[in-house]
Amino acid sequence: MINVQNVSKTFNLNKQQKKELQTSASSINAVNGISFECKPGRIYSLLGPNGAGKTTTLRMIATILQTTNGDIEVCGHSVNDKPNLVRSKIGFLTGSTNLYDRLTPGEIVEYFAKLHGMDQNKYKERMDMLFTQMGVHEFSKKRIGQMSTGMKQKVSIARSMIHDPEVVIFDEPTSGLDVITANNIIELIRQCKEEGKTVIFSSHIMSEVDLLCDDLAIISKGDLIYQNTMNHFRSEFEDISLTEAFIRIVENSKSNQNV
Numbered sequence: 001m002i003n004v005q006n007v008s009k010t011f012n013l014n015k016q017q018k019k020e021l022q023t024s025a026s027s028i029n030a031v032n033g034i035s036f037e038c039k040p041g042r043i044y045s046l047l048g049p050n051g052a053g054k055t056t057t058l059r060m061i062a063t064i065l066q067t068t069n070g071d072i073e074v075c076g077h078s079v080n081d082k083p084n085l086v087r088s089k090i091g092f093l094t095g096s097t098n099l100y101d102r103l104t105p106g107e108i109v110e111y112f113a114k115l116h117g118m119d120q121n122k123y124k125e126r127m128d129m130l131f132t133q134m135g136v137h138e139f140s141k142k143r144i145g146q147m148s149t150g151m152k153q154k155v156s157i158a159r160s161m162i163h164d165p166e167v168v169i170f171d172e173p174t175s176g177l178d179v180i181t182a183n184n185i186i187e188l189i190r191q192c193k194e195e196g197k198t199v200i201f202s203s204h205i206m207s208e209v210d211l212l213c214d215d216l217a218i219i220s221k222g223d224l225i226y227q228n229t230m231n232h233f234r235s236e237f238e239d240i241s242l243t244e245a246f247i248r249i250v251e252n253s254k255s256n257q258n259v
Contacts, residue, residue, distance in 0.1 A: 001037070001038065001039060001040060001073070001074070001075060001076070001167075001198055002037065002038040002044075002061060002072065002073070002074055002167060002198055002200060003037050003072065003073040004034060004035055004036050004037070004057070004061070004070075004072050005035055005070050005071050005072065005073070006033050006034070006035050006069065006070040006071075007031060007033070007034055007035070007057070007060060007067050007069065007070035007071070007072060008029065008031055008032055008033050008034075008067065008068050008069040008070055008222075009029070009030045009031040009053075009056050009057075009060060009065065009067060009068050009222075010027050010028070010029050010030070010068045011027060011028050011030055012026060012027050013025065013026060013027055013028060029222055030053050030056045030222055031053045031056050031057055031060070031219075031222045032053075032221075032222040032223050033069070033070065034053075034057065034219065034222075034223070034224040035070075035224070036217050036224065036227055038167075038198050038199070038200050038215070039198065039215075040166075040196050040197065040198045041193060041196045041197075041198075042193065042198075042199070042214040042215055043189065043193050043199045043200075043201065043212050043213055043214045043215070044198075044199065044200045044201075044213075044214065044215045044216065044217070045200075045201055045202070045203065045209050045212070045213040045215070045216040045217070045230075046058065046200060046201070046202045046216075046217055046219060047202065047203070047209065047216060047217070047218045047219070047246060048202075048218055048219040048220055048250075049220060049250060052219045052220050052221065052222070053219050053221070053222040054171070054202045054219055055171055055172075055202070057219065058092075058169050058171045058200065058202060060072060060079065061074065061079065061090075061169060061200070062087075062090055062092045062169055063079050063083040063086050063087055063090075064092075066079075066080070067079065067080060074086045074089055074090060074167055075089045075166055075167065077089070088116060088163070089165055089166045089167050090165050090166075090167045090168070090169060091160040091161050091163070091165035091167070091168045091169070092160055092168075092169045092171070093156060093157060093160045093168070093169065093170050093171070093173050093185075094170075094171040094172060094173065099144045099152055099155060099156060099159070100144060101143065101144045101145030102143060102144070102145065103143065103144055104140065104141060104142065104143060104144070105131070105136050105139070105140050105142075105144070105155045105158065106127070106140055108144065108155055108158075108159055109123075109127050109130075109155070109158050109159055109162050110123070110127075112159045112162055112163075113126075113127070113162045113163065116162070116163040118162070118163060123162060126162055126164065127158065127162060130157070130158040130161055130162065131158060133184075133188075134154040134157055134158060134184060134188075135154065135184075136151075136154050136155060136158060139151055149176060149177065150177055150178050150180075150181035153173075153177055153181060153185070154181065154184070157184075157185065157188060161188075165197070166197055166198065167197065167198045167199075167200075168189075168192050168197055168198070168199050168200075169200050169201070170185070170189060170199070170200070170201035170202070170203075171201070171202050172202055172203060172204065173185050173189075173201065173203075174186070174203070174205065174208065175204075186208060186211065186212065189201065189212055190212065193212075193214075206241075206242045206243045206246065209230075209242065210242055213230040214229065214230055215227075215228070215229050215230065216228070216229075216230055216233060218246065218249055218250065220250050220253045220254065221253075221254075223253070225249060225250070225253040226249050233245065
């Protein structure tokens with residue numbers, strides 16, 4: 001379970017950032033008092049244009065960023081009060097793998113298993129299962145620096161899932177991947193749902209949202225501008241495509257924000 005409670009995030013700006021953003025303001029609001037809930041056994045999609053606040057929100061859930069205001073509970077634990085306990089419950093996967101080039105897949109996964117305090121026999125059994133599922137065994141002896149983007153992403157999945165987390169966060173996980181690797185990730189997301197995990201993901205690919213999503217929210221300029229079930233979204237906009245519906249909601253919100 002993820003419970004986001006009136007959460008905001010403000011970033012202070014240095015001189016270079018002010019120049020790049022063409023602003024004299026000393027800070028910028030990335031997320032503005034948003035609230036939503038993600039339930040176990042359902043897939044929650046957080047959508048929005050670039051710079052809308054999606055990644056900032058996901059990073060606050062994952063305790064990578066601290067909230068400026070509000071709180072987030074993950075499996076009943078506050079990200080502000082018990083961040084280490086929250087991290088133990090979460091698997092976080094992005095389109096950027098950031099793996100250590102000199103290590104092999106097994107060394108990477110073993111390192112993260114030890115960080116989570118896993119029993120050696122248990123982590124080896126789970127690593128074998130994940131490597132088989134993702135097809136990592138065939139290149140398991142290679143160093144990360146010798147691998148393709150798709151290979152690295154498969155290793156990153158194993159690293160993120162080794163401790164069998166209750167909550168899984170996917171931030172643009174298929175970005176830049178080939179069709180086969182992207183499909184592996186889609187199947188993994190489905191499997192997480194079947195196992196009763198809480199899943200939240202962001203994507204710019206509306207076909208993925210259509211395939212996977214149970215509940216969705218749309219964020220724009222840090223504001224949550226739409227939130228409902230996917231079935232309601234489809235029925236509400238049955239006369240147009242999901243992409244057209246998304247654009248309509250965002251454009252309408254921009255008009256209202258500029259009033």
